[in-house]
Amino acid sequence: MRRLTTALYVLLAFMAPLRVQAEPVQITVHSGEHLEFARELCRAALKAAGMEASFAYFPPAQNKRLYAELASGNLAVAFVPPDEGTDALEKQGLISAIRVPLERGLLGYRICLVRDEDADLLGNVRNAEDLKKIRIGQGIGWGDIAVYRNAGIDVVEAPFNSLSDPVKALASGHFDALPLGVNEYQLFLQAYNKEASGITADRHIVISYPWFRYVWVSTAAKDSKLLLEALDKGFGIIAANGEFVAIYERYKDAEPRKHLVGRRTIHLQSPYSTDDDIDPRFRHLIIRTPR
Structure with a gap:
């Protein structure tokens, strides 16, 4: 009888969950x-994985500040494309993606x-070499800067604290063209148009390079291992069951290809x-556009 009881305890121990969440986890996230x-x-990924969490928002900041806060654990989750800063932190084991x-x-x-007045500025741009003649602008610390400079294209950097700030720098003549994601350029333009006018979207070209915004988790944040495991599991679930796409399309244009029609594609390398960097579980999420 004693042996049977012992065996039952052992069996129950193996059946018990490895982690028990006593209360919702508070997570400081990129705002x-x-x-x-x-x-x-x-939020959807955490819910799918069974993790209760509440979000506290870390104020907007340049990437260098974000990286310092990720390293310290003051910022638990950030959403940025990989660059020199994330590469360094990941190699040190300070963040996981x-x-x-x-x-x-x-x-x-x-x-x-x-x-x-420069609506046709890019009308004769046919390749990366032609882009070298254009004063390209980016926000200070934006990771895309490395892509343009890698192609030999000079970039003018400008400070920003709001969606309209980079566009204000363009309007003031600080630079002549501001490349923004096909799924975000209208948001920047609308934010600026609430305050002023005189800016338009170029209709001639689209600049293309591999550039993906990932989820980065600070390994120094409280409950970081539990958080990383839950996000990894949850994103796998919502990517497979269609919830990812449904949420995305509530916030973003469901037909982004229409923005590319009639524009020449200028390809750059990142x-x-x-x-190939994308996790195989998530590659089907990528919207493919003609090359």
């Missing part, structure tokens, strides 16, 4: 209006905003990303 879709995807293409690959298709 910003344009990232609400990413936070909603994380879930390589899910949050913007379904569309962040790597860039449409330029230009001033109204020093930090390739299509």
